[in-house]
Amino acid sequence: MVERFQPRDILLPYGIFLAIFLVAWIIPPLGVIVGVLIPVPLILVYLQRGKLTGLISIAGVAAALWILVGPQLAVAFVSAYGIMAAAMAEATRWSFPFEKIVLFSALAPAILTGLLVVSMTDQEESLSQHLESLLKKEAAGYVQELEKSGETPENIKAIHATIDEMAPVLASIFPAFILVSSLVGALINFLAVRFLWLKFYSRKYFEGVEVARWMFSDSLVWLLIG
Numbered sequence: 001m002v003e004r005f006q007p008r009d010i011l012l013p014y015g016i017f018l019a020i021f022l023v024a025w026i027i028p029p030l031g032v033i034v035g036v037l038i039p040v041p042l043i044l045v046y047l048q049r050g051k052l053t054g055l056i057s058i059a060g061v062a063a064a065l066w067i068l069v070g071p072q073l074a075v076a077f078v079s080a081y082g083i084m085a086a087a088m089a090e091a092t093r094w095s096f097p098f099e100k101i102v103l104f105s106a107l108a109p110a111i112l113t114g115l116l117v118v119s120m121t122d123q124e125e126s127l128s129q130h131l132e133s134l135l136k137k138e139a140a141g142y143v144q145e146l147e148k149s150g151e152t153p154e155n156i157k158a159i160h161a162t163i164d165e166m167a168p169v170l171a172s173i174f175p176a177f178i179l180v181s182s183l184v185g186a187l188i189n190f191l192a193v194r195f196l197w198l199k200f201y202s203r204k205y206f207e208g209v210e211v212a213r214w215m216f217s218d219s220l221v222w223l224l225i226g
Helices: 007-026 028-037 039-049 051-069 071-093 098-119 127-148 153-172 174-200 218-225
Strands: none
Touching: 007 028, 007 039, 028 174, 039 051, 039 071, 039 174, 051 071, 071 098, 071 174, 098 174, 127 153, 153 174
């Protein structure tokens, strides 16, 4: 049942949003790190006000990003953060065990991100070839900037050789990178939400969670190794 409205229901989540965007605006490098906490206020709203309000909040942020900065960032937000927020909040509402909440919240955005990448892949090339070409394209822009800044031809040649050598390796480990980064992001967000919820809200959720005793299951360890 949805609890009676309290001022902190709005002040805490949107205060966190404001803090994240201010940090990203004032100190962009630090904003990249703090940005991993974007799901936190969305999850708090979802748990406090219910599924409908939670989904509307996620859609509202995506719509605002679409209008302000374009569709690419909006889609990236939904695939990386929006899906994670909805998955974690819903799993928490269903009283899933801690490890299942984290794994479910990590797998949902990882799978969606993978599907988006596959959908953008040309039918004439494999996924690894597509990722390799994207990496080389991004690196080419960086090399052009170095050339404009007066970098020596010898260094430019060495950089090109490094790119040609590393691009296939990075493309091959991309799926593992997505999975591990999603898992780390889900764990960080779960711990942050749990801390804030137990401190400022009712004890309906998270009371029985003993984070200190959590360990990776054998199947997950082998999945990450593979």
